[in-house]
Amino acid sequence: MLAAEATAEIHASTGWFLENAWVIPIIPAVAFVLIIFFGKKMPMKGSEFGVASMLASLVLAVGAAWQWIQRVDGVSHAAHSAVEEGAHHAAPFVGPIIREWTWWQSGGFEFGIGQHIDGLALTLLVVVAFISSLVQIYSLEYLRGDRRYTHFFAALTLFSAGMLCMVLAPNMVQLILGWEIMGLCSFMLIGHWWEEEANSRAALKAFFTVRVGDMGLLIGTGILFFSANNWTQANLGVSGFNISGLSAWAMSGDASQSALTWGAVALFVACIGKSGQFPLHTWLPDAMAGPTPVSSLLHSSTMVVAGVFLVGRLYPVFWEGMKIGDTNINFIVLIGGITIVIAALLAFVQHDIKKVLAYSTVSQLGYMMLGLGAGAWLPAIFHIFTHAFFKACLFLAAGSVSHSGSHHSFDMKKDMGGLAKKMPITATTWIISTLALAGVFPLAGFFSKDEIIDNVGHNGYTAFMIVGLSGAFLTAAYMTRATYLTFFGEARGAAAGEHHDEHDAHAAHVDHGAHDTHGAHDAHGDHGDHGPHESPKLITIPLIILAALALVAGLANATPFGSNWENFKKYVEPSSEYVMVESAVASGPGESIVVPAAEEGAKKEGCAVVAPEEGMACYFPTVSHAKFKWSKAALSLFIVAVGLVSSWLFCVQYYTRRNRRLVGLTERNTVLRGGYKLLWNKYYLDALYEKVIVRAVAYPIARAAYWFNQNVLDGIVNAAGKISRRVAGWVYRNIDQRVVDGAVNGSGAAARGTGGALRPVQSGKVNQYGALLFAAAAIGALILVIINT
Amino acid sequence: MDVLRDQNWVLSVGTFLPLVGVLVMLFIPKAEEELSKLVALVTAVATLGVGVYTLTQFDFDQADKLQFFADAEWIKVISSNYTIGLDGMSLPLYFLSMVVTVLVMVYSWNHIPSPGNPKAFLILMLILQTGMAGTFIAQDLILFFVFFEVVLLPMYFMIGVWGGEQRQYASLKFFLYTMFGSALMLVAFIALFFKVRGALPEGVEASFSIPQLAEYGGLLGRSAQIWIFGGMFVGFAVKVPMFPFHTWLPDAHTQAPTQGSVILAAILLKLGTYGFVRIAIPILPEAAKEWAPWIGLLSVIGIIYGALGCLAQTDMKRLIAFSSVAHMGFVMLGISTLTPMGFNAAIFGMVAHGLITGMLFFVAGSVKERYHTLEIARLGGMLKQMPKLGWILGFCAMASLGLPGLAGFWGEFPAILSAYSPAVGLSEEVFRTFMVIAALGTVFAAAYLLWLFQRTAFGEPKPEFAGGDHGHDHGHGHGAHGDDGHDDDLHDVNIFEWIAWTPFLIAIVVFGVYPQLMFKVIDPAVQVALKAFGG
Amino acid sequence: MLSSILAQVPWQSPTIDYHAIAPEIVLAGGICLIILVDLFVSESRKWITATLTGFVMLAALVPVLTLAVSDADVRTMFDGRYVVDEFALTLKALFLVAGYVVVLLSQNHVEEGDYYQGEYYTLLLTSVTGMVMMASSRDLVSIFVALEFLSIPAYMLAAWRKRDRKSNEAGVKYYLLGVFASAVMLYGMSLLYGVTGSTLLSEIGSKLTVEGQFGGVEALAITFVIIGFAFKVSAVPFHSWAPDTYEGAPTPVTAFLSVASKAAGFVALVTLIYVGFPQAKDVWQPFIWVMAAVTMTVGNLLALRQTNIVRMLAYSSISQGGFILMPLAVAGTGDAAGPALQAVIVYLLVYAAMNLGMFAVVIAASRTTRSGEISSFGGLFSYAPALGVLMTIFLASLAGIPPLGGWIAKFSAFRAVLEAGNGWAYAIAVIGAINSVVAFGYYGNIMREVWMKPAPNGETSAVRTPSSLVAALSITVAGTLLFGILPGTIMRFGDLVDLTGAFGG
């Protein structure tokens, strides 16, 4: 290939799985059709299609991932041998496997469909396929006997198909396609039990809020397309929709800054909507109206991650557009930061266990955005990865609790407590995931979240590092509270075996928005009889798997243990190398990658510092990575610990006082009374602190935030709805019916009126007729005589 | 101009075959309802057969040329000829009109609106078919005008005789509006003819032939062009309908019988937009550039305005009618950009809107038939009583709000895109503003359609309709058990509806998944139509 | 001294082209024949007179056709006072066919009402003769004679229902205003003769060539002359007789008046304008422009308010007259002369077909409804679908909706106007366009009655339509459809060069 003399050629391996990754979304799509048409006739009411398809695509995804690893290894190994160590500061460029077929063309523009496989795509593919499979298996039990069992699986499968389609989209159009399909399915899934006004409202709200964001998606795509198209056509021979094309264009110095900025902002609006960022996050908790598996799928790995994924996918655009490179406070960081805190505070005052998780999701997404906005690309993506596991696990655990523990209620205060003994597996998995979420070493959350905070600080966003740390504290605190209320303390309500009658349950979810009551009512109407118990295998197994992953997933990119552990960095993070243009575009089996020669001034800086010269292109900015220091980790770990402990103690004291357990405690502790005096006083102080500080601080603020959320933000949304509806009514009644329409009818009436006015002329009297005739003649003649003489 | 003249009988046959059916039906006694239905259906199917044959014979590689081109002497004195031809722009609409007619016929088999008399009803429909098909093949202004007007009377009677309570007002309004438009349009046509005749080079004989006018129309002076365009604009804009001229539409749609609404939405509205892309803009490029911003403005006003109108509606059918205003707004926005992309989007949008809104009107008709009301407030829980119908409604709503993967999206999205960079000489700022407003329109679309869906399909059925134990029985209510007839009226989709609807639904999906099917036909012709604007 | 003048003029007997005046001769013979027959047949067999009249009309059509195919295209007699050219032939044919249709319409109507049949048909035939003469007249005297020839019988026909007060009233009004108008016209003619010294139109035309320096006398003369025919074509404001007369007269007579005599008026108008004073366009163009605009507008507006169908048709025919006047308003401008003439003739032909057809339907329908009120036609379609459809066709054609005859008429009118292409032309074109929309207001109203209203007093017995009416209907509907779908068939009658010559192209 036309390469500089100092460059060597390397053969990049590929394979069947990589080449045909585009099949992955097709499988569930087909399954969806099958379910729709034959589902009802199948023994398992169509669910088998769903599960099978998800497993199949999981296999394919894993296979592709494996071959990708091969490919990267091959390239980097060769690169190392080709170019001597050291001169080579960034990982060599590994071309993504891009395959694109013309989907349609219009007005000279080509719109393609196909695949764009690289580390990022594969990560998401694996995670999505994996979580989807587990959720579907879980649902087999959870929704057994539901009246729209088949519809549910159809929607679930299509939903996964949409996500997968979006993840491997090589261009914006296909991305939008997947994006919107998800929107549709979320509508159907959240509104799955649409008999109740609240549920359908929630579905509507979800779709609509997201749709507001999608405006940005359309506009942003348009802006980028038209600004980039010429450049991409000229340099890469791809359309302005092409993602790698857009990246290269953004990194090349020739892109117009305004287009980049506006495009990035517009797209990020879409992300705000989809990823439930402040201030468009209000739909997310309401979305809990859907069945628990849905919440688990939507809020762990798919729907809400889409926004983050988009930012990560078009990172160069955001990088350049938002000027992430220099450490100013940009839009993304700001939104991410605000979201973390707002959401976390809200999580404190929830009674509904799922809402706690929902807000926690929001705040975690805030972390991801914060990371991306602060230039910590890798940790953010890695956080998607880890978060998927433990959050899915938490949701499913919550579902398991309501399924077998609290008689389909989600109210922690009324119907839970002390379930740890009754449901050991659920409790264990829950606690593991909670710790992982809190970011306790060495669980998954630690490696990702801590990295984010660390890098944010490293990239100069000190203020936001503090935000991140406080977020960590809050996270630990509210999760502990939830855990305590659910699994510890003593059993209340349904957890204690009381049997609600339908009416109470109804009241319960009217109050607290826990809607699973209908869910499996017919099949499980008998739970009240023998109280809470552990859930069946189909539920627990997914829980265990996920919990296990929550434990170990972090090791996939365990920065603390040295660079050999940083697999994500190696396999997922794109290289910021300059690349010969051809190799980037063409990517048939076994094309060659060009590794530029060792010494080129530009390469020392890497992309996004100096614009690439002719014939070269950049696909990713040079992101710097914070050097891991145990000291920093220790700090954050300490904060987390404080959060956990203080919250725990707070819970104990708080609920204790209510339950007069203080007495019991002292009685049990008579043995070591002396030693415990101190503790006691300490407790006393702590209790004091808690009573005074925590309650004084946490509650008003959180309440205020919640109030703000419910009244102001929601208020704005609803008010907007109301106002536009009212405006519409007014316009319709007055403008349309009166003015526009009236003009027409009016003219008709006027015509008839004049007709009426003219009638008296037709008096029926001969003389008058004659007079008219002659007068007209005379006048006419007179005028004509005058004008003609 | 180079055209393909082989097999030039095809179009004439396809267009006038329905009239043969009409002649036959004239001799069928009124009492023989089944027979007349049969004859009408057979005629429509035969016509469709010809249409399919046309499709097979159409040379897709030369979609930019007029094919099956015929040119016979008609009115020599005014140098107007019977010139017909089909190219990529007209083919989809031409074919769509035939399909729609057949499906509407099928639907009519057991849905003859009161006061009955299928013979007359179907005869009108066949005449309508001739008019619609003719408009799309006419390559001569006068011929175009004739066909354009032929559709008026049948629709007038269809609304006025078989319509709802306000039918007479609505039908007269519909008629007067369109008459007004077409009168000015005719004046514009003739003025155009004379102006062009004055500007023709030596040795070229003046005629009303559209291709010729498109070739020499550019020779006209700007002011002349602008005035003439104005005349045409009124004529077509009324038909579209664009914002200030739209008020006939809701009444007409609301009052028309289901079949009428479907044809109105699927084809008749397209006559206006088709007029723009086929006649006004290619022939008068200068004026088009002058008018484009205003057209664009009216379009976006229409988009928002129609959406607001929808939000304000309490009647399902009227809501759908208003949504037509919004959707045609997108089409016109695409046209006003004067870019190939916009035109493609517009034509795709025409077909998509035809399918989707037509389908919505079908559903509305069936709802009316079952619940005897279209008051949104009184409906509800449709998914429970007739899940299939409910889901079809949901599907159409989704398609209508422009969900990717369904036909509606490919009309909206490229139209919005194209507004970002309009043709050379048009102000980008203005059109980008339009783009944003239009994008806002998509949100509104989602709002009113889903709101409609939520209020009608979700929730529990209203007590007045909740027959039997439909109320809280969770065991049933899904899938096939939904319609275990507690109330005879509330039956789910029946066989005729399935036959009539399935093609629509399939088409919506197919075009949504693989829009190339249509774009590759449209694109070349559009390029030709816009050569005056440098592509 | 008169003798001396006479002495100066040597007498040579004029050469008469008998072939050219064969139609008139046939008609004259027919008139005598019918008078005789009427004397001798018994009251029960008076219908023979009707049949005979029909035959006479058709017989008179034969020479017209032979003349049309004969090679000599222009035949002039009495040194240019009586000309038979294509223009004349076309209109003669029109008058004869129209007359025939009117006979068909009259047959049952006259039989059933107690009328004097023989006289009725005699008068009808006489009037038609007058029209046929009018088509060829190129001289003030012959025009005047032809005019009276066709008017006087018409006066009597209008009053033919002797015992019906309305009919009398109609007749008297028509008569008084008619003679008054023609008196005024005569005064104008006398002045015209005074300033040009000739009654021969072509000479008048050549004398009046000098533009700009018009004496007021000429203007006065031309105005008065035009008024005489503006009255005949019932152009506003000379229309006031029309509604009352149409309503009062027997319906077939109304049909006859609204079509044939109106057409005759236009023929005279065209002849005068094209041959008589082509160069005086500064006088008559604005005059006709105003008349045309006012006529179509006022006619429409008043028609909107009518409840009696015949009266409504009267106003509608007034506004249609406005449309026929429209091209004449610009006939002198640019090279619009040819198209304008064409438009007028085409319009007359189409208008005759559709308006006669309309009256035929009304007559047929009112045989059951027994009323002239529009509301009485409610639900006609439901119990007489054929009549309903026919009525719809004719109404739509009158409203000018393609592909029916009416649209090509309106189209050619617009075309002629726009051919002139000046501001006045565009102005009146727009007025016409708007009016053509307003017109649908009342045409559509009848359609609505016919299709969308229930039958009043549940009258739904099928209608029996006599054969003569069926014949009339089929002729007219055939014409309406044919003219509309294949306009070429009549457009070719329109391009007449020999009349427009005076405009110098």
Add this chain to the structure above:
Amino acid sequence: MLTAQFLLLGAVLFCIGVYGVLARKNAVMVLMSIELILNSVNLNLLAFSVRHGSVDGNTFALYIIAIAAAEVGVGLAMVLLIYRNRRTIALDDLSEMKG
């Protein structure tokens, strides 16, 4: 020769006739007024024909006189008809049809 005076007389007669037509309510009087107009026309024609020295005017006048006779015949017949039906010949009563 006194053409001008004749024309003046004709004009005067014309005006009187017009006045009569418009002012008189009695049908017969109206008929007579119309006759006046016709005679003023004849007067004009004769004067002009003498002026131009051509017979056309005379011929025209003869025709007018003849036809006027016929007209008046018809007119009187109608007036009789009216009288038989309504016992009056006042034109103002002839206004059943209007509007």
